[in-house]
Amino acid sequence: MGYDAKFRVWRGDLDGGELHDFTVLVNEGEVVLDIIHRLQATQAPDLAVRWNCKAGKCGSCSAEVNGRPRLLCMTRMSTFTEDEVITVTPMRTFPVIKDLVTDVSFNYEKAREIQSFTPPADLKPGEYRMKQVDVERSQEFRKCIECFLCQNTCHVVRDHDENKKSFAGPRYLMRIAELEMHPLDVGDRTELAQDEHGLGLCNITKCCTEVCPEHIKITDNALIPMKERVADRKYDPLVWLGNKLFRR
Numbered sequence: 001m002g003y004d005a006k007f008r009v010w011r012g013d014l015d016g017g018e019l020h021d022f023t024v025l026v027n028e029g030e031v032v033l034d035i036i037h038r039l040q041a042t043q044a045p046d047l048a049v050r051w052n053c054k055a056g057k058c059g060s061c062s063a064e065v066n067g068r069p070r071l072l073c074m075t076r077m078s079t080f081t082e083d084e085v086i087t088v089t090p091m092r093t094f095p096v097i098k099d100l101v102t103d104v105s106f107n108y109e110k111a112r113e114i115q116s117f118t119p120p121a122d123l124k125p126g127e128y129r130m131k132q133v134d135v136e137r138s139q140e141f142r143k144c145i146e147c148f149l150c151q152n153t154c155h156v157v158r159d160h161d162e163n164k165k166s167f168a169g170p171r172y173l174m175r176i177a178e179l180e181m182h183p184l185d186v187g188d189r190t191e192l193a194q195d196e197h198g199l200g201l202c203n204i205t206k207c208c209t210e211v212c213p214e215h216i217k218i219t220d221n222a223l224i225p226m227k228e229r230v231a232d233r234k235y236d237p238l239v240w241l242g243n244k245l246f247r248r
Ligand code: SF4
Pocket: 153, 154, 155, 156, 169, 170, 201, 202, 203, 204, 205, 206, 207, 208, 209, 219, 223
């Protein structure tokens, strides 16, 4: 059975905007993205929203629903009561382009700053061998769909634009951790993680982990192990000496 729901959708651009009220039909089994599409089809044809897969896999439809960072295509209408007013706003951490679409290029800039996978120079294609345990460890991080909800949520940058220059954010600190744990990678990003990518600004609140639609344990499995590596490098004299003598 369908019902009429009350929606408040932010509309505007970089110069400003406001919440617009809509009453819109909801059918059984629908998600918030269906309702946004119905608004486009019936009441607001120029309402901007980014999406691609409608299956929780492309990471395009990130926004905030009732103030909580969510994928619009994975947020079921059945999680709200029929009389609840549902507010949909763009991700707060990134500049708005139009309506629900934000400019997420900050994330691509951070991605480019990280040294890519660096195998030993003498290793030839076909000679790459890894233990299953190492494959499994990085596989969790490879589930990332680059929705940037974790980046949007992290308080280090959410209300502090000034920190963006010196903070890569959880998604890219996790990328550094993935490469550092890779047995065939000879790069050394530990000190850079701390000094240039802002690992020290993370105070392991786990808010990034809570919003990850892929349920990646960003804080426990990537950020905390990276912090431990930094502490080992800085404060354990034997590890320090070992690193100097036998640097990978
Ligand atoms: S755990 Fe660290 S990276 Fe994640 S939200 Fe908290 S401060 Fe940000």
